[in-house]
Amino acid sequence: MREDRSAAGRSGGLAEATSVARPIGSARERSRLDPDARWLAAVMHSAFFLLLLASAVRFLQHHRGEPRAPWVIALSGALAVVYGAGLVLGITGEPDVGRPTRAHLLWLGAATALWTVLVLLAPSFAWCAVPLFVTGLRTLPTWPALALVTGVTVLVVVSQNRLAVGFDPTLTMVPVAVAAVSAGAITHMRRQAVRLRESERLAGVLGERQRLSMEIHDALAQGLSSQAMLLQAADRTWPADPGAAHEYVRTAAEIGGQNLAEARRLVQDLAPSDLAGATLPEALAAVAARQPQPPTEFAVDGTPRVLPERVQSTLVRIAQGALANVAEHADAGRAALTLTYLDDQVLLDVADDGAGFPASAEPDGGRHPGHRPGRGHGLAAMRARTAQLGGTLTVESAPGQGTVISVAIPVEPRP
Template structure:
């Protein structure tokens, strides 16, 4: 629209100079045209360098329309007055009013803008009739139709822009709420997983120690040898609980990632979890060797920890395998065991039941990174848990459950 203004102003001036350049008022017309151009350029900087006045936003019914700034009103008044005087002296400048329609609509409240557009249209019609020197209905209907069409187009664009702004605001707000909800769900699931692990290991061990020490106290005088056996058993359980507590601390702060990345962290995890009852093997298939994002590495390590905890506590397996496969667009972690197996359909979404209290936490981590979780198992046939995480996403969550 700015380009249109200067094109119309330049063509009107060229027509005037060509036909009336020798008349006495020609210098005044040229000077006014230059002043009008300068005023229009100055208006581009009224609300900031290089920016036109902001469009009137779409407001709810009954809301007050914000008043335009005083500088903007002064600028619009000066432009309209100079243009009106210019049209009186040289009617060929009348069509410059079309860009001024949009300037009025962008500056004034709707009702005031409609009135000003009507006034400008009257000036255009008068100028056209002056040039024609006779009445012609086309010269009345044409400018009025152009003004009406331009106003309708502008208002339609304003409504569409307001609707788009509202949709974008709703989308941004919804995405923020969804991200916050996913973070909360992941945090709750992780807390539930940790509470279940603490209950199944540390709490049960402490309860056993208490019962053994109480039994030792009751039998100390009557059977000292039996009492000392109870004490030794309680000490053994305490040592095991201390090992479990250290494992929890280590799992909550995965320092293995800082030493050699996810492959080394998985190997260290396998070494810790493996013993005479369970053998854990690790296989890495990474042809590219490119480092994974920190969030993905941390999430996969936590998934492996949770899956192995389930294998140790519930599967009764003798062998487990961790397989990390890096593809072009995703990374896949498989955790397989040769345990008793189960029916995946019976797995709860919430941490209830005997088997699978860590699955909700794993599922929350995978979902948070936009991945997929697949569990394949059957009673008596072991189980395979597969977590696939995409490597290219528009944005990854800023947080992960802790």
């Protein structure tokens, strides 16, 4: 079907002459959206409460009835409440901002202080330190976090050796090794996450920059080129025919107003102004009508139907950019813009009878062969827009035989 409706066939007599790509939410939002982060947090918090319960049970098994027992149980309950309050308030993980808030510091300080007193009263609570200093590593900046881990580790080593008869190298080295591995792994992961977020932010900035540059090229270049041609024509005809020159100037002013409206819509990230209150064929007809040189015909093939807004905006932007290229580079006498509705795709062809170029002359960047540095994006922008919608763009051209740019974008098949 695509061959039956080729660009050359749809472009009528003109075809005979043209035989021819928004950084990053808060830490809490990232954790909410990341299933791995949720899983890690659930395991860590569950481990803390399990270790706290196990330590309390062990203490009661060996020290029930001792004067310190009520204090140990009360402090265990208080630590559980403080830790649980941090979970409810959402301050047990990475801060949303670069540095921990006062709430983070108060919560972590209270939990650490309660745990320290517990360990001094009952060394069996020492192993609650593992999820506690993991939380500290995720909450504090690197150096304060490492200082906290060092202090907690020293306290664990001292408390465990109190339980042993004499010096026990295992109880000394194991806590140090666990702390070192945990601190190294978590610090590495945090730095990797920072680098990843920075890469994502940079990619977002570059992507937005590319989008804006394409929008400016496709939306404004056609109007500016038309204005320049009209004003040049007015300058040439003013001495002989002031009335015609005045008409050229009036038309250029209208196009300037249209460009101003388009620029405002770009700032607001809206659809092309030609689509405001208009159908896609009407918008493309307006784009063709604003092309003073070369004169551009517009035609519709097939039965028009409503298309997604993004598809309509893309087709209008491509038409604007393609006609701007024709006006600036093609040296054409005529151009044609054809919109074709098929069952499962929509096609847009932009044809001209200009100078054309051999297929091998198209630069890698996809710009028109007449492109000059700093003058826009041309075919590269059109290809990027088309690819974003899963479509294809083809160029058919030959020296002296004009050019046809054909865009095919898939859409929902007709019912």
